Amino acid sequence: MSKGTIFSIEEFAINDGPGIRTTVFLKGCPLRCAWCHNPEGLSPKPQIFHAMDGDEICGREVEAKDLAADLLKNREFFEMNGGGVTFTGGEPTMQADFLCEVMDLLPGVHKAIETSGYCKPEVFKKILDRLDLVLFDIKHTDPEQHRRWTGVDNAPILANLQTLKLSGKPFVIRVPLIPGVNDSLENMEATRDLVKDAPGLQRLELLRYHKTAGAKYPKVDMEYSPAFDTDAEPAVHDIFGNIKLLIL
């Protein structure tokens, strides 16, 4: 039985898949997006968090069977409202063995993941096999710009996106809309063209950048100084045709 490190469990979530869900935040992410609003999810290890009422430890180790038992307490509630469990982070694929073990202990529960898609192809396939829904982020279609703003190459992400499309599994594309970074007409058209014909595509969500993204950085002794204009409004282009679009 493997152990994983999580930093939050939120019940009654309504934006992470169908129905009312429990969202589990797994710690650790290989990306460093300039707009990340969960800096406490970046390090894979528990760490000090300077909360309003004093320091606390953010992150704890948990055994797969204990986490699954906790999540199963809401099974009847999930069945009643069509909900389930969503794993996010950080980047949940970083703890693939633990994640798969937890999912294997949740038979009959609707399971979703929110992912950057940045992991090895065999890891992505193994996780995908166990999922009912994938919330897949596309941050930038241009390799150089992707590296500049997230710290990593987007080739593995695009390869995993292709696997997802071919699998026929239901998926939602999430695009963080960052002013001057990825909101150009060219990038939005390229994003649309990557997914427009996929049978599993449920909708595309544009998540507008919020200035509050930087609020938690001092709490984990990090500095927030993104190299884009945090006061600017991101552009929204009317180019998505038949794709169901949600702007959040």
Ligand code: SF4
């Ligand atoms: S992938 Fe998500 S958690 Fe990781 S750095 Fe980017 S925004 Fe933050």
